[in-house]
Amino acid sequence: MKLSARNLLKGKVVKVVKGAVNSEVVIELPGGEKLVSIITNTSVASLGLKKGKEAYAVIKASNIMVAVDE
Amino acid sequence: MKLSARNLLKGKVVKVVKGAVNSEVVIELPGGEKLVSIITNTSVASLGLKKGKEAYAVIKASNIMVAVDE
Amino acid sequence: MKLSARNLLKGKVVKVVKGAVNSEVVIELPGGEKLVSIITNTSVASLGLKKGKEAYAVIKASNIMVAVDE
Amino acid sequence: MKLSARNLLKGKVVKVVKGAVNSEVVIELPGGEKLVSIITNTSVASLGLKKGKEAYAVIKASNIMVAVDE
Amino acid sequence: MKLSARNLLKGKVVKVVKGAVNSEVVIELPGGEKLVSIITNTSVASLGLKKGKEAYAVIKASNIMVAVDE
């Protein structure tokens, strides 16, 4: 499947924190940056996400803001 | 100002494409990954975004999805 | 690629309206409902979207609201 | 009230899973597709959502991505 | 129709800037704050939005971030 989301960053899962409905999933990029994602527990299970697994952070372009130092 | 958004990725603006209301802004991270953002033209102007400027991509954790290779 | 987005609705593209940066893409589901999506022109091109093509509407669960009749 | 959100899909609530702050609400469309939504518990209570109730899934066009089979 | 979105702010439209696909709509609250929204042109037309019209800004709770002064 090919997706319209313009941003696809490959990394490795380094942490999964499970809540009642949602989980927090942390993905580390090769350069060391960490991305924090909130997805449902059902998705965590269906993708088999756990520490060490390769995964992509996927972000729609309209959900990225920009900031600059003042 | 300190923001609740959990994801703040520092990079450099490498492209700005202006539309009628929105612009597409491409930020390159130090590791070479490119992030594409859609923000309003007014924001592009008020932040002074242009090729070569340092900038951050800012993303709320609930707006990041996760994918895995099948 | 397998995605964490919980909502994946298969249909057919029935309209593409191109703007300067974004396009409006309308997907009709088998039951006749129409879904309207705004994605970048670059995505429209890279996915080869045009009238008649099979496509999926993909929606993160946290982006769906619920309403009821009063 | 009339809303700018371009996508309004009528269905029936088939599941509500309550967490500490958010709930997962599943709406089945007449054609059998299921949509999963994450909304706050307060919204679930104020809308009186429960299994069997008619409800709409409401989605802003900029929150729908598109995918195609490869 | 009653909506799950937790945030509904009543005000008056003070500006509409039309693009090719999307429009920028500015709503002024009674306290003088201005809210800027990007919605499709089709929504602007179907809601009859124009300067002076009463309107609500509608925001899902998961789309509001928080910031503090440092």
Next chain:
Amino acid sequence: MKLSARNLLKGKVVKVVKGAVNSEVVIELPGGEKLVSIITNTSVASLGLKKGKEAYAVIKASNIMVAVDE
């Protein structure tokens, strides 16, 4: 840091409800309107959010919908 988000509303935190992963934070504007936000617990802690603290609600323009009375 200066942010592309077009909407920045100053107010005071009047409630924080903590869940397993996410918290609900309510900010009251000077005019008395209340805004409800869902952010991660980690953000609540790192911003030191608690009842009485001054804070801003931050919203990207593409995440604001518009509604009118019928």
